[in-house]
Amino acid sequence: MSQLHLEHSRIDEDHGVATRVVQGHTHKTNPDEVLLTDWRRTDEHAFVVRAHWPRSHDFYTTRHGLHDPLLLGETVRQALPLISHVGYEIPLGHQLLWHDFRWELAPAALLVAERETEVELHIRCTELKYRRGRVVSMLLTALVYREGRLLACSRTRFAIQDRAIYERLRGQYADIELANARALPPSPPVPAFSVGRSRAMDVALSPAGRPHRWLLRVDTTHPILFDHRVDHAPGMLLLEASRQAAQAVTSPRSSVVVGMDTAFIRYAELDAPCRIHAHRHAVDEAGRRRVLVTAHQHDVEIFTNLVTLVGAPLD
Template sequence: MSQLHLEHRVDVKHGDATPVTQGHTHKTNPDEVLLTDWRRTGDHAFVVRAHWPASHDFYATRHGMHDPMLLGETVRQTLPLISHVGYGIPLGHQLLWHDFRWELAPEALLAAERETEVELHITCTEVKYRRGRAASMLLTALGYREGRLFASSSTRFAIQDRAVYERLRGRYADIGLANARALPPAPPVPAPSVGRAHAADVVLSPAGRPHRWLLRVDTTHPILFDHPVDHAPGMLLLEASRQAAQTVTAPLSSLVVGMDTTFVRYAELDAPCRIHARRHAVDAAGRRRVLVTARQHDVEIFRNLVTLTGAPLG
């Protein structure tokens, strides 16, 4: 990934926008909906606005900077939104993440004592249809703050109706049974060691070896498990990557500025998921990188190359 800078500007336009419906973000708690409105700008192009709160219980402002993972959650919420409003996908269909790549300019994370408005310019390509409905696509988003480009992302995902999903997932498609079989959350590593203030927000558990952990899955977490699901959410795996990468680069203070993620299989709730992190070669700009992988049933189910920069600016 190349470093982003804040030179490129666009004119910000707010007319003819439609308010975002909470259900179209697949969030149960309205306070967790980051998207505010959207408008179509082409057959496969959209502009979506979002707000980043001045404070958040999980994606906390630290060192005077917004949590970079807010970008990941903002883009994640656009996947169901664009599927529903842009391609007519009915509620109840399932979205399957294949990959997710993003990077941002850290100076754009500087937070004032108020919420921050961001704007995503979205283009959907490689749209494939099945029986007249969109079944998969590549969604690319450019993020702007005050008209300045600060982030880019791309994510490939599939859309499955409930019947297809249940056939593919088998017994795991039953949310009630999946949660009944869920392992209890393991003890957390010390919160400060992974950049967290509260033990409840730690998603790694000791595994007895350096740079290896068990994924700590707490299905009662109000943010990561906003509503019952039959598997570990993708945002939980991304947070585990962030926490693991920051541990590997300690004691240097670091800020995640990019991720290159591949989702191979679902992370199930009823079996241990093992997280491993190791240093990777620096990128072309000399920024540190850490490769984080997850394995379950001795099979790799997830990998994420995390890019980090130095101490926060604020």
Template sequence: MSTLSTAVHIVAQEDVHKRDRAEVLLVCWERTGSDTFTVNALWPSQHSFYQTADGLYDPLLFVETVRQNVPLISHIGYDVPIDHHLIWQDFTCEVNPSALQIADAPAVIELRVSCSRVIRRGSRMAALTMDVVALRDGVLLGTARARFTSNPPALYRRLRGSYGDLDRALAAALPPAPPVDAELVARARESDVVLSASDFPHRWLLRSDTAHPILFDHPVDHAPGMLLLEAARQAAQALSSSTGLASVRLDAKFSRYVELDTPCWILAEAELPDLTGRPRAAITALQAGETAFSCSVACQAPALSRVA
């Protein structure tokens, strides 16, 4: 394990697994304890994919910020090699809409990260739980918890079988079907829609566009976790048939890999409101008759989301 250091370090692009430097949200990090870290992020006033609405940042920009911490903390905190595969098991997050207001200058986000339930395979980290508390100008912006595993290349290839061949997996990927109307899922561009219509109500086909510059920033042999979370957000939006809802809480479980060569169905069902009265939707990804991903999405109405 890396030794404790109070020095502040600049985030290296490779440590967040992004090919496009412009998509790196994390700026610097500092180790504050054996399993605790402080990471600073910078949010641009506008983002090409995580777009603003009602004068607020997209809540999934917070999710992507947390996601970038998964590889960063693994590499700088637990000496996980760059070529190891990091796979989500569970992910929960909640954002505070009152801290998402867009200002003229980029937003500086402080992330306090603590790690627990660390499992090691020999000297290497094999799994851990990461808790994140995010602050903006001293105000709570959001919290998140992620449980993920780290698999060396040889083990990953054994787990994935023929799907472990990246070139083969990408060559076999189904072409994305036509998108649903972008307005239905609160998207400005059809290219950012990840759902395709079906003959059944509240059921869509997942669009895995491997050419998408953000969701497939770097080649992967399965549907990325951020694609599935975006599908959950869009399905919850489509189910509500109300414009401008913000997905303020996600409770997700990643049960199986979602393959690129097989249709994956996204199902949405209304749940009872949460304890604060926010509407919720239960989203399920089914592939080959098996549940691969499930997510409860709690939303907040535009009138409640706006900041005075």
């Protein structure tokens, strides 16, 4: 994804009638973790969704006077089930499968204001595929505005499976109780400061004995990353792990992530070690640093993420 030129883009106010977001449509158990507030349809395959970013958060913490950039990732992640349910009548209980996720933002989008930050996602759904009259996959593009200014964009491709298909494809791994019973215990964390964290419980990496190599640290009791029980490591955990790996590679310089280009290739299972590798990648056309992070399980690549970073402002 090329560098965005966002600073001067604006939109006009849209005064259409909005509908409050139902908590269950975001697939979040804790209502305090729901970022989306309301939505409205603007065309057959277009929507506007509003969200709020709190001034402080237990996990998506404020640093350098900036919101955590992964708030953007979580906002878009919550929009996927919302649009599926309200826009395309996908029943609750169907499974969403992330295929890829690309996003980029301008650092000005992250400045913390005196009150919570309101953002607006202008969403368009394309490349829809149907089976028996129901959507089974789509490409969702979101332009993200703050106070009328375009400050971020994302695009993500995902599939939708009913429970019967999901269970047939996943086999024994679809059994949440069994998957959690077989889950490996959380491995020891690397020092929190080395990956841009202040608490050990939020560290997603464990030492692996080699530079720029780690084990994915999976703590199924984490109240944010495992808001509800699942049968595999969540996508947001992999994004967090890759952010931490990228920041470790660029240490000791403090950095802010401003973009990710992610491919989810296979599920990260709970019952086997998942190895995280990271190395410096060529800078982009704007000279910004990039780190390529990959995850391997059973000696097979299951995830890749090209992370773009800029230097953090001084506190």
